[in-house]
Amino acid sequence: MTIAEKILSAKSGRSAVTPGEIVEAYPDLVMSHTATWRSASVMQRVGATRLYDPDRLAIVLDHISPAKTEKYAADQQASRNFARQYGVGKFYDVDAGIAHLVLMEAGHVAPGDLIVGTDSHCTIYGSLGALGTGIGYTEVTSVWITGRLWMKVPESVRITLDGRFSTGVYSKDLMLYLIGTLGADGCSYKSVEFYGNAIPALSVSERMTMANLAMEMGVKCAFVPPDLKTAEYLQARLTDARPYQPVYADTDAVYLEQVDVNLAQLEPMVACPHEVENTKPIGEVAGTHIDQAFLGSCANAKYEDLVVAAGILKGRRVHPGVRLIVTPGSKKIMLEAMNSGVLQTLLEAGGMVTNPGCGACAGDGGMLADGEVCLSTANRNFLGRMGSGKSSIYLSSPATLAASAIEGAIADPRGFF
Amino acid sequence: MESIIQGRVFKFGDNINSDVIIPGRYLIYIDKERLGQHAFEMLGEGFGAKLRSFDILVAGRNFGCGSAREQAATAIQGLGVKAVVACSFARTFYRNAINDGLPIVECPALYPVVAEGDVIQIDLAAGKIHHAGREHTFPKMPDSVRQILELGGLAEYLKAQLADEAHRAREG
Known part of the structure; x- marks a missing residue:
């Protein structure tokens, strides 16, 4: 199985899954940002009063922060009140920064995790080997209450990176090159896995840019398989010392497509x-x-x-x-x-x-x-x-x-x- | 939600993103009417108003790409649009449409033969589109997913489930 297949089967209590199948998966973390008040209002509307597990929620007020109008102020107040009322410990207010970066820095993201959130760029969590993907605010409410959501098991694409960037060229240039070559829907609904002899030299920061920009090819999720650099990053940050198990693809995993890029041939894009x-x-x-x-x-x-x-x-x-x-x-x-x-x-x-x-x-x-x-x-x-x-x-x-x-x-x- | 949807078509191209459908500055709203007033306004003054005289949007590849904003689906409904038929959808828009009770259909065969103003009929249960005397088929949604759409969206679905649980708890 591929990384996405393995994580989705683990989170849906299955021994194996195949692309195209729909599973009921239980995410480890549900991120909501400035949209939190919308999910909270849906919770009220449907008459729910209990969360599946408050520890699986993370709230970061990152868009339009601090509030620039009274409406934003009221919305942020509603988000704060929700976090307090339901005992959401992983709450970060308007001073913290962008949700994705804040959650990774705080050690809330580990390899093998399944993370959904109200932001398409949740794919960034794949830089640490976690399956991250975006959903809407009503669906966030649903996961808050039920703990689960339906997910289609994606097909996977393998991108192999060889060589080294020349001076002045970065992973942003690589991603713009890939998006331009493959198109805005070039990897639609797909899971992308990055491999190749270029990977060990790429910093975690560069990998974050890769998994983040992969969204712009339409991916469901993207992964840089965890290695020593990942372990180093996590060691300094996984403060809750929770155990994690990096997930790697099997040698006989099936890929829909294989793309090869020589980094040395890239120029700024x-x-x-x-x-x-x-x-x-x-x-x-x-x-x-x-x-x-x-x-x-x-x-x-x-x-x-x-x-x-x-x-x-x-x-x-x-x-x-x-x-x-x-x-x-x-x-x-x-x-x-x-x-x-x-x-x-x-x-x-x-x-x-x-x-x-x-x-x-x-x-x-x-x-x-x-x-x-x-x-x-x-x-x-x-x-x-x-x-x-x-x-x-x-x-x-x-x-x-x-x-x-x-x-x-x-x-x-x-x-x- | 009705199983048969009929109406006049407006035709879009490829990669219509969710920023164009509803700009970020309006995400402070969640109600259909208000969002509908600002839908597609980036495409020029009066563009949204023009869309109100159509019933079904037909688009090329990757409709709804970009931001995961659920209001993209809500805003389209706010225009009075009853369904979207595209060659393909971006995954977040696809989910949001279902969760918002907006019928969506992937049917690449229709795109090249349909023109603005044409009348089409979508039969969601049968997985068929009738247009100009021709019939195009599309894969039906999985039952579990279609159920959410049929109840009018995920909030209604959740409400029904919670009511059902409460009922069973009382009975039990």
């Missing part, structure tokens, strides 16, 4: 408006004027991402025509960046730093006016996502973003090392 699959090598878009640069989101606002951008910006200046907005992924990341001087570098170079959270990626601050162009390290460039329906969003790695903020136009980062 950019996704052009208004679809993530609309990707181009940097050379074809270099020189495109930008008004705003957003270094943030669950895809690329981790500590390593900030370090990469600061490395390029150190001793240089952001172009006077560009607003560089930096939104660290979490409070922990922000503290680390503060202590190491990374935040100071970004500020001195002409950037601004906001509180941690989803920030401008979720339309919270950093909105775009008619005709404006934003280069972003996020995972979506959909029409109007950051403001006006007449604005444009391009996506890139943090390195390309930093180089472009300096130039005032999309720029190849390889000239900055």
Whole structure:
């Protein structure tokens, strides 16, 4: 069996499952973010008063935080009240950061876990070998009450990565290349597993970007099989010391498709408006004027991402025509960046730093006016996502973003090392 | 939910994402009417209002891709749309539509032959679409999933289950 097949069979009490089958699975964790109040209102509407297991809930108020209108304030109050009323211990308020990063940092995600949540980028948990996938808020309520949900066992795709990235090329570029090549539905309903001799050298942060962006190929889930780097990451964070069992595919596991990529042949990539699959090598878009640069989101606002951008910006200046907005992924990341001087570098170079959270990626601050162009390290460039329906969003790695903020136009980062 | 759905078709292309269906700034709402007022507004002023004169949306590949926002399905219902037929759906939209009581059908064969304004008839129970004297078949949903849709969505399904449990507890 593949990793997805193994996890789904374990969580549905079966000895084996096959793709296409529908199982009743019991997730280890149900994440809800700013949408929590909606799930709480459904709970009231259906007349339920008991949770299946409060310890399986995690709540992180990450979108539009702190509240920017009275309506958001009331919604967040309802989420807090719900957490208190039902004794939800894994509750993180508006200061914590982006749910996915907060939960992994806090040690709530372990290999082999099944995690569902009100966010499509739950696929990121696969960077630690957990099956993460997004569901709607009503379905979250259902899992809160019943402890389970129906899931279709996905077919699996194997992506093998060989070689090493050349300087200035990162896993974001790899993912934009894959999304552009395979398409926005290239892996629709599929589970993706990453293998190859390139994997051991990739940091956990780079793997998070991979599993996060895999969503933009339509995946149900994506996995980097756990290794020494995963164990190291978990050792420092699994504070509740719960036992976990990494899940690996069997040698005779069946894959629908095999994709091979040599990392050494990749160059910096950019996704052009208004679809993530609309990707181009940097050379074809270099020189495109930008008004705003957003270094943030669950895809690329981790500590390593900030370090990469600061490395390029150190001793240089952001172009006077560009607003560089930096939104660290979490409070922990922000503290680390503060202590190491990374935040100071970004500020001195002409950037601004906001509180941690989803920030401008979720339309919270950093909105775009008619005709404006934003280069972003996020995972979506959909029409109007950051403001006006007449604005444009391009996506890139943090390195390309930093180089472009300096130039005032999309720029190849390889000239900055 | 009715098993036979008939009406006029509006036709979309591929990869219609959930940000375009309902922008993030309106996720503070969960009611159909309010969400319907802002559905597809990124596609231009009056676009949503125009859609109100159609009954069924037909789309290409990967309809509903992107964000897991359930309100994408709610907003479409808020326009008075009765069903969506697509070559394929993104998985989160597929689940959300069922959970929201919005009938959805995967039928790639219809797409190339149907035009805006055409009238089609969907027979959900039989797994058939009638259009211009032709019949297209589609795979029926698993019974357990169809049951959720038939009750009008997951909230209604949960309510029925909880009532059933309470009833059994009283009887027992």
